[in-house]
Amino acid sequence: MIRVALPGHLRRLIGVDNEIEIDIDGTATPQSVVDAIEARYPVLRGTIREHGTQKRRAYLRYYACEKDLSHDSPDAPLPEAVTSGKEPFLVIGAISGG
Numbered sequence: 001m002i003r004v005a006l007p008g009h010l011r012r013l014i015g016v017d018n019e020i021e022i023d024i025d026g027t028a029t030p031q032s033v034v035d036a037i038e039a040r041y042p043v044l045r046g047t048i049r050e051h052g053t054q055k056r057r058a059y060l061r062y063y064a065c066e067k068d069l070s071h072d073s074p075d076a077p078l079p080e081a082v083t084s085g086k087e088p089f090l091v092i093g094a095i096s097g098g
Contacts, residue, residue: 002033003088014041019088028083030062031074048091063090
């Protein structure tokens with residue numbers, strides 16, 4: 001079971017107040033986690049990744065175990081602490097400007 005922390009605006013869309021839990025068959029990767037989120041919560045399709053390209057949206061970042069995974073391969077395995085449920089996979093809303 002993977003714990004996933006979503007930004008507040010996405011949690012509101014699916015009607016949850018806290019983390020969600022996702023089961024992954026096979027290797028847990030950012031891609032497989034987002035696939036599972038979108039399968040369980042269809043309203044989130046296109047909110048984390050672009051519809052056509054399936055690329056992460058520019059103003060969302062992926063973090064796990066205090067590491068930014070946003071620019072890693074979407075098929076890279078997640079850390080053991082995430083796959084064991086000790087640490088959450090974080091989808092964070094990013095901001096820009098100064």
